[in-house]
Amino acid sequence: MATTTRSPTTNQQQKKKQQHLSLFPLLSLLSFTSIFLLLSQFRNTSSPSLKTFSSIHNFQINNNNRRSGSANCDYSNGNWIYDDESRISRYDETCKEIFKGWNCIKGNKSNGAEIAKWKWKPNGCNDLERFDPVRFLQTHTHTSIGFVGDSLNRNMFVSLFCTLRSSVSNGQVKKWRPAGADRGFTFLTYNLTIAYHRTNLLARYGRWLASENGGALESLGFKEGYRVDVDVPDSTWAQAANFHDILIFNTGHWWWAPSKFDPVKSPMLFFKKGQPVIPPLRPDQGLDMVLEHMISYVEEKARPDAVKFFRTQSPRHFEGGDWDQGGSCQRDQPLSAEQVEELFSVKNNGTNVEVRLVNEHLYKSLKGSGFIILNITYLSELRADAHPASAGGKKHDDCMHWCLPGITDTWNDLFVEHLNNIKHRS
Numbered sequence: 001m002a003t004t005t006r007s008p009t010t011n012q013q014q015k016k017k018q019q020h021l022s023l024f025p026l027l028s029l030l031s032f033t034s035i036f037l038l039l040s041q042f043r044n045t046s047s048p049s050l051k052t053f054s055s056i057h058n059f060q061i062n063n064n065n066r067r068s069g070s071a072n073c074d075y076s077n078g079n080w081i082y083d084d085e086s087r088i089s090r091y092d093e094t095c096k097e098i099f100k101g102w103n104c105i106k107g108n109k110s111n112g113a114e115i116a117k118w119k120w121k122p123n124g125c126n127d128l129e130r131f132d133p134v135r136f137l138q139t140h141t142h143t144s145i146g147f148v149g150d151s152l153n154r155n156m157f158v159s160l161f162c163t164l165r166s167s168v169s170n171g172q173v174k175k176w177r178p179a180g181a182d183r184g185f186t187f188l189t190y191n192l193t194i195a196y197h198r199t200n201l202l203a204r205y206g207r208w209l210a211s212e213n214g215g216a217l218e219s220l221g222f223k224e225g226y227r228v229d230v231d232v233p234d235s236t237w238a239q240a241a242n243f244h245d246i247l248i249f250n251t252g253h254w255w256w257a258p259s260k261f262d263p264v265k266s267p268m269l270f271f272k273k274g275q276p277v278i279p280p281l282r283p284d285q286g287l288d289m290v291l292e293h294m295i296s297y298v299e300e301k302a303r304p305d306a307v308k309f310f311r312t313q314s315p316r317h318f319e320g321g322d323w324d325q326g327g328s329c330q331r332d333q334p335l336s337a338e339q340v341e342e343l344f345s346v347k348n349n350g351t352n353v354e355v356r357l358v359n360e361h362l363y364k365s366l367k368g369s370g371f372i373i374l375n376i377t378y379l380s381e382l383r384a385d386a387h388p389a390s391a392g393g394k395k396h397d398d399c400m401h402w403c404l405p406g407i408t409d410t411w412n413d414l415f416v417e418h419l420n421n422i423k424h425r426s
Helices: 009-046 133-139 149-167 283-301 337-344 354-366 377-383 407-425
Strands: 076-081 117-120 143-149 173-176 183-187 194-196 203-209 224-233 246-249 268-272 308-312 372-374
Touching: 076 268, 117 173, 133 149, 149 194, 149 246, 203 283, 203 308, 224 283, 224 372, 246 283, 246 354, 246 377, 283 407, 308 407, 337 377, 372 407, 377 407
Parallel strands: 143 194, 143 246, 224 268, 246 308, 308 372
Antiparallel strands: 076 117, 173 183, 183 194, 203 224
């Protein structure tokens, strides 16, 4: 049998060929890995960051178990379901921080005990669960939370306090006023502080009277009004921006308050850099200027890792006229979607239209900012039954604030859901 012999040159060429072939899978793998890393880097660069998620463009919540298969869930759209069996109140009327006019059970409101039995059911999402106060305390140790805004933010602050207070023993809560707050509490075991900073316009304002020496406003015939410094934060919260780890802002109700800022007798007069803005601005134009400066102020002063929320406008439910025109809110059931549109549509220009007008200004001003939009408007528009009404102890129905326990408990569920989602994304 003939034996085939190869020359040394042929053997060397074959070895080189085998080496080249053996290197080919490795080189292919390296090339694929490089391309993958490059695409991953591009994806990471172009995908929403935490800050982008915090902007007006995306205020949905990540929900991996959403039934429709999408990961993002908009909890702000849905309907209310009555749940008498499982809706045990998370706190009761004995919580001392509840303002007397909001304590609808003690005030003997006919449906006072029923208000908290309605459960918010988001469309196409899993249920918005009640947050666990003990878990919240445990996961937010060494944390400070500041509510900055008008009395509707106090409504939300009190709801959060009462829920947390129900889970700790006496003596474990210290009451104080951090960073100029109107009121505040620290849960000592967890070193968690929550505080409320009262401010009606966010900006500093006060009475203005015409000077005998004249001036720009005097020359236009103004004799008195309210000076609003659009670029100066109210002293009640100026220190809050860099004190708290989590901030929740709101403004709106006082901007549409002709009984307070009468356009003729006591108009809002806007100042910038200490000088009157000429020509004078309408209140809605002034709101835009204030939002522009206050948002910039917060983003400049806030801690680098601070979480900043801006809550959308809370609706009023006056029917038959405004608060000083005999208006009332005597319903004992949530509204239908059709009733909501009739009551709040901008086209109808009704008594309560300011809720959506304010939101238009908020959305425009917050676009591209580092704020998370806490959208509570529509779920609240449905709840005409949840105001103190005549049980508020005033000469007129209170159709602006909310009963406690009540709907602001759900606002806090949504707030905590956002916080949990941010932690998950981080």
